[in-house]
Amino acid sequence: MKSFCIGVLAGSLLSLFLPIVPPFFTVFLLLPLTILLFAVRYRFCAGLAAFFCCWVTQFATYETEQQRLLNYSGPLQGIIVGIPKQYAEYSQFTLQLENSTATGYQIQLNWSQPPVLLQEGQRWQLSARLRPVAGSANPAGVNREAQALLQGVLAQGSVMTEPEAKLLPHSVSLRQRLIARLQQATADLDSAPLLLALTVGQRQFSPALWQGLQQSGLAHLLAISGLHIGLVFGWSFYLLRFMPWPLRYLAWRQGVALTGALLAAFAYAWLAGFAIPTIRAAFALMLMVLAWLQYRRLSYSHYWLLLTALLLLAQPFFVLSKSFWLSVLAVAVIFAVLWLQPRHSNHWHSKFYLFLRFHFCLTLLMSLLSLLLFDGSSVLAWLSNVLWVPWCSLLAIPLLFISLLAELVQLPGSSMLWQLTDMLFQPLLGWLNWSALQSSSWWAWPDQHWLWICSLLLICLLFLVSYQRIFLYLGVVLMLPLILAFTRPVQWQLHLIDVGQGLAVLLQHGQHGLLYDVGPRYGQHSATASQVLPYLRQRGVRQLDYLILSHDDSDHTGDWQLLTAFYPQVQIYTDIDHIDNAQPCSAIPQQYLAARLHMLDAGGDFGNKNDSSCVLLIQLYDWQILLPGDIGAKVEQQLIARYPQLTANVLVLSHHGSNSSSHFAFLHQLAPQLALNSASLYNRHQHPAIAVQQRLQMLGIPLHNTAHGGAIRLDISEQALHVHEYRAQRIPFWLQKPVGNAETLLTTR
Structure with a gap:
């Protein structure tokens, strides 16, 4: 059976690197092949075929239902699942479809002015403009397409005002009512975001708190998953197991205690909204309880392989989830660490040493996994986990559960329990706020080769597995080549961050950075918080020297104050009047490290905020890169008249490729070898305009667009300029749409 499970695991990893998903008819070949291979004891190959069979079937079903839904033009009927998010400008919710089209699947909708407060459990009949799920593609961002597959979300869109939506007979869900009570009970507590995250899974944190979670290495502590489900199971089991009456005198009290604890764990998973991590954890506990009740003792390796294989066969799209x-x-x-731990005496100091050693080994290996999956790791992780995992597991979270139960049964004095719980979470909240300000606590290793990380993992395992001196020496020798990865020369890079319908350009040299615009802001949401700041952190930018805000438009200024909070030393250059402590664009220094900066002035006041954009020309070696903001054709004509020798190797298209910009004479004089554009997929302006694309084609200028390629990175050297699109490099490859110019090489003229 182990060979079969290993085959399933190998098949899941192999699927990530395939360019396409095999067609559905291959299932009719794979299914009998799986049975045949299993029967003749080729269990590894049988597991491989079994995963491919489940994967192809589920993907074909998803694509069929998605196409049927997008072609459907009638009204949609469904029930709201999950807690809707209420914003000042609109509400966002998930609708689980109930009518004949794609029944059981979900769609994500925005509603600008709903007639009533949206709540979980409401049943609606409405019409919506739908499109396939698409999101920004940045190394530090969320893969929205993969997330949609995991959650069974077929499309996203907005509710139409005509025909009018109808609220059908329904009952507000019990979970919605419980959450409303918990929100009211914790409204005046400072740690309310932490309490709601650990009770109902609502992680509506401020950007500073998100930053603190990542930089402290404690993000896992506030995401309901195996740790929390396991705590509920463990505390419930011991409570039921050692009850004095009546279970203590039952011969089968252990089975009853296990079953009761499992039910408590599932109840907690339900309260958390049956999020995918909670489902996985509850499933793992159920497998353990079933094995225990049948008196089957599984080894660590057997249990892990069986659990992983069953999860992947039940939901093949789990392979897309980093979590x-x-x-x-x-x-x-x-x-592995438990298996390798040496036996110690029962003295408290031996147990304490064992505890520290366990956390050190676990933190070291998990930090390497974080480097592998997230291109970075927290240097505070070990200390944070040693301090706060025991604190929360033994004190704060148990008291939180007691407060939760008291609130649910409406015991008198529950408000006092909440205040006591808040006191226990205050130190953790203070630690997170302090960690958010420690920019150097996040160790970023961008553009790492997986081979290096895997080698480092193997070396650490070699140290842990063997105490023989020869293997320790071998580990030290193997680590020497890894040091070279940290001593490679620093290279200039230009990043066009995928912020949707907006602009954010980063010029980077090692830990130094210059940022031109910060992406769009939509009400309470901003790409500055969700895309730009994580991108800077992932790229290892610890010193943001200059921030240039081209003009006063929300798709360029975003939430610029957030950046100044995390980079207080940054110098702002802008011509926007209402921004304090900023210098005009013309005052920017001409020398920035080895780069030369020129702020071009078209002359005159054009009376238009787009035409008033700060136009920046960057010179690096013999390369020239032009960032024109949102200027229109009139300013372009003024620029080429005022600077008749102006040329650029790389041009970022003005105004996201609007037809009002990038006119033929401007492109002809600049003669760029490469054009870059920042726009969102399915944007209502249809940027870049067809006319602009035709002009670029006439002049033989290749175009890279973030809407199709995601974040664009230019590696700049004296001899050449390499262009990389992130979407083409992101796995799984079969989930990425074809890209025309995934990679380009330019050489000096």
Whole structure:
């Protein structure tokens, strides 16, 4: 059976690197092949075929239902699942379809002015403009397309005002009512975001708190998953197991205690909204309880392989989830560390040493996994986990559960329990706020080769597995080549961050950075918080020297104050009047490290905020890069008249490729070898305009667009300029749409 499970695991990893998903008819070949291979004891190959069979079937079903839904023009009927998000400008919710089209699947909708407060459990009949799920593609961002596959979301869109939506007879869900009570009970508590995250899974944190979670290495502590489900199971089991009456006198009290604890764990998973991590954890506990009740003792390796294989066969799209791999690999690391731990005496100091050693080994290996999956790791992770995992597991979270139960049964004095719980979470909140300000606590290793990380993982395992001196020496020798990865020369890079319908350009040299615009802002949401700041952190930018805000438009200024909070030393250059502590664009220094900066002035006041954009020309070696903001054809004509020798190797299209910009004479004089554009997929302006694309084609200028290629990175050297599109490099490859210019090489003229 182990060989079969290993085959399933190997098939899941192999699927990530395939360019396409095999057609559905291959299932009719794979299914009998799986049975035949299993029967003749080729269990590894049988597991491989079994995964491919499940994967192809599920993907074909998803694509069929998605196409049917997008072609459907009638009204949609469904029930709201999950807690809707209420914003000042609109509400966002998930609708699970109930009518004949794609029944059981979900769609994500925005509603600008709903007639009533949206709540979980409401049943609606409405019409919506739908499109396939698409999101920004940045190394530090969320893969929206993969997330949609995991959650069964077929499309996203907005509710139409005509025909009028109808609220059908329904009942507000019990979970919605419980959450409303919890929100009211914790409204005046400072740690309310932490309490709601750990009770109902609502992680509506401020950007500073998100930053603190990542830089402290404690993000896992506030995401309901195996740790929390396991705590509920463990505390419930011991409570039921050692009850004085009546279970204590039952011969089968252990089975009853296990079953009761499992039900408590599932109840907690339900309260958390049956999020995917909670489902996985509850499933793992159920497998353990079933094995225990049948008196089957599984080895660590057997249990881990069986659990991972069953999860992948039940939901093949788990292979797309970083949290899935982090969870199962964390369990594997815990099993490995427990297996390797030497036996100690019962003295408290021996147990304390064992505790510290366990956390050190676990943190080291999990940090390497974080480097592998997230291109970075927190240097505070070990200290944070040693301090706060025991604190929360033994004190804060148990008291939180007691407060939760008291609130649910409406015991008198529950408000006092909430205040006591808040006191226990205050130190953790203070630690997170302090960690958010420690920019150097996040160790970024961008553009790493997986081979280096895997080698480092193997070396650490070699140190842990063997105490023989020869293997320790071998590990030291193997680590020497890894040092070269840190001593490679620093290279200039230009990044066009995928912020949707907006602009954010980063010029980077090592830990230094210059940022031109910060992406769009939509009400309470901003690409500055969700895309730009994580991108800077992932790229290892610890010193943001200059921030240039081209003009006063929300798709360029975003949430610029957030950047100044995390980079207080940054110098702002802009011609926007209402921004304090900023210098005009013309005052920017001409020398920035080895680069030369020129702020071009078209002359005159054009009376238009787009035409008033700060136009920046960057000179690096013999390369020239032009960032024109949102200027129109009139300013372009003024520029080429005022600077008749102006040329550029790389041009970022003005105004996202609007037809009002990038006119023929301007492009002809600049003669760029490469054009870059920042726009969102399916944008209502249809940027870049067809006319602009035709002009570029006439002049033989290749175009890279973030809408199709995601974040664009230019590696700049004296001899050449390499262009990389992130979407073409992101796995799984079969989930990415074809890209025309995934990679380009330019050489000096």
